[in-house]
Amino acid sequence: MLLRYLYDPNLAQASYLVGCQRTGEALVVDPNRETEQYIELAGREGLRITAVTETHIHADYLSGARELAARTGATLYLSDEGGPDWCYRFEHEGLRDGDLFMVGNLRVKAIHTPGHTPEHLSFLLTDTVNADEPMGIFTGDFLFVGDIGRPDLLEAAAGQAASKEPSARTLFHSLQKLRELSDWLQVWPGHGAGSACGKALGAVPSTTLGYERRFNWAFRVTDEEEFVRQVLEGQPEPPRYFAQMKRINRDGPPLRDGLPEPRVLTVERLRGLLEDGAIVVDTRPWDAYAKGHVPGTLGIALDSSFATYAGTLLPYDRPLYLIVDEAEQERALTELGRIGLDDVRGVWRTEVVNQWPGSLSRIREVSAEAFAERLSANGITALDVRRSTEYEDGHIPGVPNLPLQKLVDQLETVPRNAPLYVHCQSGKRSGLAASLLQSLGWEDVTNVRGGFAAWEEAGLPTTNG
Numbered sequence: 323m324l325l326r327y328l329y330d331p332n333l334a335q336a337s338y339l340v341g342c343q344r345t346g347e348a349l350v351v352d353p354n355r356e357t358e359q360y361i362e363l364a365g366r367e368g369l370r371i372t373a374v375t376e377t378h379i380h381a382d383y384l385s386g387a388r389e390l391a392a393r394t395g396a397t398l399y400l401s402d403e404g405g406p407d408w409c410y411r412f413e414h415e416g417l418r419d420g421d422l423f424m425v426g427n428l429r430v431k432a433i434h435t436p437g438h439t440p441e442h443l444s445f446l447l448t449d450t451v452n453a454d455e456p457m458g459i460f461t462g463d464f465l466f467v468g469d470i471g472r473p474d475l476l477e478a479a480a481g482q483a484a485s486k487e488p489s490a491r492t493l494f495h496s497l498q499k500l501r502e503l504s505d506w507l508q509v510w511p512g513h514g515a516g517s518a519c520g521k522a523l524g525a526v527p528s529t530t531l532g533y534e535r536r537f538n539w540a541f542r543v544t545d546e547e548e549f550v551r552q553v554l555e556g557q558p559e560p561p562r563y564f565a566q567m568k569r570i571n572r573d574g575p576p577l578r579d580g581l582p583e584p585r586v587l588t589v590e591r592l593r594g595l596l597e598d599g600a601i602v603v604d605t606r607p608w609d610a611y612a613k614g615h616v617p618g619t620l621g622i623a624l625d626s627s628f629a630t631y632a633g634t635l636l637p638y639d640r641p642l643y644l645i646v647d648e649a650e651q652e653r654a655l656t657e658l659g660r661i662g663l664d665d666v667r668g669v670w671r672t673e674v675v676n677q678w679p680g681s682l683s684r685i686r687e688v689s690a691e692a693f694a695e696r697l698s699a700n701g702i703t704a705l706d707v708r709r710s711t712e713y714e715d716g717h718i719p720g721v722p723n724l725p726l727q728k729l730v731d732q733l734e735t736v737p738r739n740a741p742l743y744v745h746c747q748s749g750k751r752s753g754l755a756a757s758l759l760q761s762l763g764w765e766d767v768t769n770v771r772g773g774f775a776a777w778e779e780a781g782l783p784t785t786n787g
Contacts, residue, residue: 323428323449323457326363327510327527330354332626333383333660334517336527338460338510340447341369342426349373349425350396351445351460352512353386355578355660357393360386373425375399375417377462377512378442379408381475381564382519383629384662385571388412392577399423403434404441412574417443427451435464437493438471438519446503458508459531464496466511467524470540474557475519479564490550497540505532518560518630558709559727563633563661570662578659584644587668589677592616595643595668601636604645605654606672608753612769614682616645616675621685621757624650627750629657634727635758641667645674685756686768690776693743697721704743705736707755708774712747716786718777726751729758738764745770745777 324341339360341348348369350360353376364371371394376387378401391398402409402416415423419434431446444464446456463471473489476482508530515525535541543549570576587595596602596618604611604619605628611621622631624646636642646654646669655666675682688696696702697718704721706713713723724732726746736742742764746752749771756769770776778784 323451324348324367324369326367328359328363329514329527330356330383330660331516332629332657334514334523335383336510336512336514339363339367339369339371340425340428341367342428343368344451345426346370347372347426349375349428349430350387350390351510352376352380352462353390355384355386355389355575356656357386357390360390361394370394371396373397373399373423373430375430375445377444377460377464378439379410379568379571380463381479381560381567381571382513382517383660384567384575386575388575389577397423399430401432401434401441401443403443404436404439408439408441408572410574411572419443431456433459433499435461435496435499437473437489437496438463439476440489440492442471442496446507455504456507458510459503460510460512462512463519464493465500465509465534465538465540466513466520467509467526467529467534468538469520469523470497470538470553472520472553472557474554475560475564478557479560480568481565486554487550490553491546493553494546494549500531503531505530505535507531509534518558518564521556521558556711558711559725561630561634562727562730563638566633566638566662575662576664578664581664584655584666585668587643587670589670589674589679591668592643592670592674592678600643601640602643602645603632603636604675605647605650606645606675608750611757612685612687612753614675614684616678617680617683618761619645620761622754624654624657628654629661631754632658632663633661635730635754636663638663641665643667644669645672646670647672683760685753685760687749687771688743688768689771690773690780690782693745693770694777694780694782696741696743702741702743703737704745705755706746706774707744707751708746712774714787716774716778716784718745718774719783719785721745726755729755733759733762736764741766741768743768743770745773747773748775749773 338351400414429448445460474486605624744752
C-alpha cells in the first residue's frame with residue numbers, strides 16, 4: 323500500500339492519495355479543485371485513479387471530487403446519509419454507514435460520523451494483503467489533531483436556525499463510535515492549524531486514535547451537557563463564503579474545462595467599468611495600495627489569505643476584474659477558483675495605477691496613540707472588525723464590534739456622517755474593511771496602524787466581556 327499526503331497551506335486543507343501497488347489502482351480522498359496534482363502524483367507512482375471520495379460536503383473550498391472523477395473515469399463514492407437536504411445532487415455511487423468498497427486490495431469502510439455536518443462519513447482503511455484489521459481512518463472534519471469539528475456551521479454559515487445545539491449532541495454521540503476502535507489506528511484529518519473548521523487544530527499532519535483519546539479535550543469530556551457547552555463556546559465567525567460552498571458542492575461544482583481566460587484591458591476600459599459599478603480587485607501588497615490606488619477599487623493583497631478574504635468580501639453573483647502582475651495572474655485565478663469565484667472577466671497589469679489619468683485615492687493610517695487622542699474627542703466614530711471572540715477577550719472601551727466576516731451584510735449599520743476609524747488586531751483586517759468602505763463611497767475612513775496589539779503595547783486602557 324502507498325499513502326501520500328497533499329496539503330494546501332492557504333486553506334489548511336489536506337487530501338490523500340492511497341494506492342494499491344499490486345493492482346496499480348488508487349483512491350483520492352477529499353480532493354480540492356487543483357485536480358492535476360493528483361493525476362500527476364498517481365502517474366509518478368505508477369498508479370491510475372479508479373476511485374474518488376470525500377468525507378462530507380465541504381464549506382471552506384470548492385470540491386474537486388466531481389471534476390477528478392470526470393477527468394479520470396474513476397467511480398465517485400459520496401455520502402447518501404443526512405437526509406434530503408444533504409444529499410449530493412449529481413451522479414455518484416452512494417454510501418451509507420457500514421458500506422464497503424475496494425480499491426485493488428484495499429478495503430474502505432464508511433462510518434457515518436455526523437455532527438459537523440449531517441452527511442459526514444469517516445473511512446476506515448484496511449490493506450487486506452497484510453492485515454484483516456484497519457490501519458487508519460480518514461476523519462475529514464470530524465476529528466482533528468487535538469480538536470474536533472465545529473457543529474455550529476449549519477447555523478452560523480448555512481443559516482439553518484437552531485441547529486448548533488442538536489448538532490453538538492450528534493457530534494458527541496458520533497465520538498462514542500470511535501471508542502469501539504483500536505488505539506493503534508492512524509488518524510488522517512481533513513484540516514490542520516489555521517482552518518476555520520475548528521477552534522484549535524494541531525499543526526502536525528496526523529495522529530493516532532490512542533493519542534487523541536489521551537490528550538484531545540473532546541474525549542476527556544464524558545458528560546454530554548458539558549461537551550455541548552465546551553464545543554459551542556468561543557467558536558469564531560466563519561468566513562462569509564462558507565454558505566456558498568455548501569450549496570455549490572452539494573448541487574455540483576462546475577467543471578473548469580472551457581472557462582475563458584480573462585482579457586487584458588485598457589485604462590480607458592477601467593474608467594468605464596468603475597463608472598458602471600464593476601467590482602475591481604487590486605491585488606498589490608497593502609502598503610502599495612494604501613499609498614495610492616485607483617478610486618473605487620478594492621484592495622485584497624495576493625498573499626496566503628487571499629482566497630479567504632476574497633470569499634468574505636466579494637459576491638458570487640457578479641463578474642470580477644483584477645489588477646494583477648502578469649507573473650501572478652495564474653496564482654490569483656487559481657486562488658479564486660478554489661472557492662468558486664470563476665467569473666473573472668478581465669485584468670489590468672499593476673502599471674495601470676501609474677497610468678490612471680486622475681487623482682489616486684489613499685487609505686489614511688494613524689498610530690494607536692493618535693487614535694486614542696482622537697477617540698477622546700467628539701465627532702468621530704470607531705469600529706473593531708475583529709472576531710467576536712477576540713473582542714470579548716479584550717477591546718477598547720466604547721468601540722463597538724462588527725467582525726469583518728459580517729461587514730458586507732451589515733453595511734447599513736456603519737455610520738457615514740462622521741470620520742470613521744477602523745481597527746483589528748494587527749491592522750490587516752481593518753485595512754480590508756477600510757478599503758471596502760472607501761470603494762463603496764465612505765469618504766472619511768482611517769485605518770489604525772498596528773491595531774489592538776499596538777494599543778495594548780502602548781499601555782492604553784482596555785476592557786473585556
